[in-house]
Amino acid sequence: MSDADLAPGTAALGEVAAGASEGAASGHRWLGRTLREAAVGYLFVLPAMAVFAVFVFYPLLRTFWLGLFRVAPYPTIPSKFVGLSQYRSVLTSHDFFASLGDTVEFVLLTVPIGIVLGLALAAMADARIRGIRFFRTIYSSTVATSVAVVSVIFFTLLNPTVGLFSYWLGIEGGNGILQSNTWALPAVATVTVWQNIGFTFILMSAALQAIPEELLEAARIDGAGGRSRFWRVTLPLLSPTVFFAAVVGIIASFEAFGQIDLLTQGGPDNHTNVLVYYLYTSFQNNDFGKASVLAAALFVILLAVTLVQFRFLERRVFYG
Amino acid sequence: MTESSGAEPGEEGRLDRRGFLGLLSVGAGGLLLGACSSGSSGSSGSSTSPTAAFPLGAAAKASSKPTTVTLWHSMSYNNQTTLQKLTDAFNSSQGDVHVNLVNQNSYTDTLTLFTAALSSGGLPDLVQMETVNLQLMIDSRSVVPAQKAIDAAHYDLSDFLPSTINFFKVQGTQWAMPFDISSNVLYYDQNAFKKAGLDPAKPPTTIAELKAACQQVVSSRTAKYGMSLKLDSSYFEQWVTLADALMVNEQNGRSGRATDVVFDGPVGTSLFEWYADMLDSKLAQPTSATTYDNLLGIANGIAPICLETSAALGTIQSILSGGQYANVKLGVAQVPSTTANRNGVFPGGAGLYMVSKSSPAQQDGAWQYITYLDEPAQQAQWAVGTGYIPIRKSAAALPAITQLWATQPEFEVSYQQLAQSPQNVATAGAVYGPQAQVEQAIDSALSSISTGTSAKSAMSQLVGTANAAISSYNARVGA
Numbered sequence: 001m002s003d004a005d006l007a008p009g010t011a012a013l014g015e016v017a018a019g020a021s022e023g024a025a026s027g028h029r030w031l032g033r034t035l036r037e038a039a040v041g042y043l044f045v046l047p048a049m050a051v052f053a054v055f056v057f058y059p060l061l062r063t064f065w066l067g068l069f070r071v072a073p074y075p076t077i078p079s080k081f082v083g084l085s086q087y088r089s090v091l092t093s094h095d096f097f098a099s100l101g102d103t104v105e106f107v108l109l110t111v112p113i114g115i116v117l118g119l120a121l122a123a124m125a126d127a128r129i130r131g132i133r134f135f136r137t138i139y140s141s142t143v144a145t146s147v148a149v150v151s152v153i154f155f156t157l158l159n160p161t162v163g164l165f166s167y168w169l170g171i172e173g174g175n176g177i178l179q180s181n182t183w184a185l186p187a188v189a190t191v192t193v194w195q196n197i198g199f200t201f202i203l204m205s206a207a208l209q210a211i212p213e214e215l216l217e218a219a220r221i222d223g224a225g226g227r228s229r230f231w232r233v234t235l236p237l238l239s240p241t242v243f244f245a246a247v248v249g250i251i252a253s254f255e256a257f258g259q260i261d262l263l264t265q266g267g268p269d270n271h272t273n274v275l276v277y278y279l280y281t282s283f284q285n286n287d288f289g290k291a292s293v294l295a296a297a298l299f300v301i302l303l304a305v306t307l308v309q310f311r312f313l314e315r316r317v318f319y320g
Numbered sequence: 321m322t323e324s325s326g327a328e329p330g331e332e333g334r335l336d337r338r339g340f341l342g343l344l345s346v347g348a349g350g351l352l353l354g355a356c357s358s359g360s361s362g363s364s365g366s367s368t369s370p371t372a373a374f375p376l377g378a379a380a381k382a383s384s385k386p387t388t389v390t391l392w393h394s395m396s397y398n399n400q401t402t403l404q405k406l407t408d409a410f411n412s413s414q415g416d417v418h419v420n421l422v423n424q425n426s427y428t429d430t431l432t433l434f435t436a437a438l439s440s441g442g443l444p445d446l447v448q449m450e451t452v453n454l455q456l457m458i459d460s461r462s463v464v465p466a467q468k469a470i471d472a473a474h475y476d477l478s479d480f481l482p483s484t485i486n487f488f489k490v491q492g493t494q495w496a497m498p499f500d501i502s503s504n505v506l507y508y509d510q511n512a513f514k515k516a517g518l519d520p521a522k523p524p525t526t527i528a529e530l531k532a533a534c535q536q537v538v539s540s541r542t543a544k545y546g547m548s549l550k551l552d553s554s555y556f557e558q559w560v561t562l563a564d565a566l567m568v569n570e571q572n573g574r575s576g577r578a579t580d581v582v583f584d585g586p587v588g589t590s591l592f593e594w595y596a597d598m599l600d601s602k603l604a605q606p607t608s609a610t611t612y613d614n615l616l617g618i619a620n621g622i623a624p625i626c627l628e629t630s631a632a633l634g635t636i637q638s639i640l641s642g643g644q645y646a647n648v649k650l651g652v653a654q655v656p657s658t659t660a661n662r663n664g665v666f667p668g669g670a671g672l673y674m675v676s677k678s679s680p681a682q683q684d685g686a687w688q689y690i691t692y693l694d695e696p697a698q699q700a701q702w703a704v705g706t707g708y709i710p711i712r713k714s715a716a717a718l719p720a721i722t723q724l725w726a727t728q729p730e731f732e733v734s735y736q737q738l739a740q741s742p743q744n745v746a747t748a749g750a751v752y753g754p755q756a757q758v759e760q761a762i763d764s765a766l767s768s769i770s771t772g773t774s775a776k777s778a779m780s781q782l783v784g785t786a787n788a789a790i791s792s793y794n795a796r797v798g799a
Contacts, residue, residue: 072796073753074460075439080798161613161622173544173622174605181771265610269768284428285757286435286456287792 073286109189118200142198151262375680402705417685496671512624547625548614553762567750606770630734664741666749
């Protein structure tokens, strides 16, 4: 952007500043000044809000609205308004609860383990030893891989006929791990944890390095051992990051799709049919009304979970 | 009718991703993720009303020539090359019509894009749709039935393989013209047969014989399993048909809109028992509906028999000719029948639909192109280039085909299987809206049998899911 492009904007800013200082001078114009300031503020947010309105808020409201309709598989056939009955029938169905159960299980299998492993790796990589950069690179490398690539690699490894894992375990042929009712979901969760560990590792490493050395030193002088230093100094100072990782991780786990689509397609026998995948298959069956109900449910659930986290979990967070 | 009967591994169809993974598994992986081109369409202006006669000859009378006709297809590799050759030949054979091919990657993507285009515009003039979508296409109210053109042109269908025509005909109306047609066949390793003391020239012809063959393979320690049972609905559907039973009511949806599945009769129930028996006794290994582990089972000697679409034959042979599996001598046979009394099979693959939004000249151009593709000479070229079956009886007598079949008799099996199928409501195949959804439920039920659910409870759960899908669909289309 050239200086000429910037000029009008800068001029406008100058006027605002001038207006503000004038307002400060005379008290009775205080209200006018706040309004003007607010207006300018809203003006600055407007472009972003416009984009959000078109691409987020409108589709969001439309999703809730669409849930009230029995939508025909083709737009050439009119949709029928059915009110809340579609919400009721979809959200009380056995399939929905089964899917919700799978989702919760998936979240529980991925988020806590992912955070603990990421934290453990970060703590180990915090050591000042030779060649630690090499390990840091390795630990964070999964960030650079896409879900699709990871899934295809693990799909091949876990394949019962030609996969290495089946060969090592001596269970060639028949149903493999991904075809087992018991192991399919844990396997998908493991792949997810592996994929996400690089991100958690980077988060935790950055947080660890941001902890002031003086605090740990003071603790050491006070006679705190390694373990007590970790639990009483390091961890409380890490808590905002852990909290952030938990919130983001839970949302990501609720929305996990790629690995499920590529590894199990919701199977075997719907044992990995998490909410997002259930929603996706409804879309695939051109049942947009049902898909909208599920999308709305997913939104409400995520909103509730996030609010609860902020309400209760955040109390334990220590913003140093 | 099903995914696997319409596609060969990694070559086309709904199985793009599956084929991709399958190929990766054998280390022959290539990136099949072709560019997803959005279709442009010349469709603009006047469209014909549903009751109007077919605008035969409109392309020749068009004010500006040539009329552009856009075809959305899902063919890749050899199939795409062959289709392009045929299309080029058509384009240069006359000056009225020019056909543009747009590759939409997979049948699923094509359906998604077609549905989207119905409201947003940009429809093609011709679309290649998988057999499973017949009722969906009828319900979309966006198709000119081929019947109109057939009636207007007095087009003769007598030379077509009846089963390929009958599939796309519902209550006397021909909705689409058959194009890439295949069917499921039995693949086996002749060398393993010999080793097990079985006659490679006499593959099993019933599922009872199939079980006996598997027992012999296992008891002679030729392989760990007798066969691979791919937990895919298409084989179950084929066996129901072979026993002259129906999938859905209203005569398989041919006499009226189907409201319930009927495959839970004696035939379907005993088939589920047969699956449970084969899997429990470890005579068959279950393989996923989304992979080609069944074929790999033959290659690496885990299980020397399996069922798969005939469209996979070309790919299998090219993999085998690589020399990595020199110990395998491939045999191909018709699908064993369910009982000693053999009915027939329904076709798989896809048909070509004309779009009603297109201008009269484009509709006429689309029809000219379809009839060109379906001529015996072009069908012979198509079959030789792709491995799909020639859908014209006279094409099967042309030298190109007779030579192919003489040197590689495996390619003839699928054609004969369809040609020998008696024509009745069972072999016409089922037609109902949520067919893809019900087929997924069947996959799921078979998979639950493989993990220990009893055949009986798998069936009752399946029937519930399937009927709910059908009634939801019917309610949504207002039927």
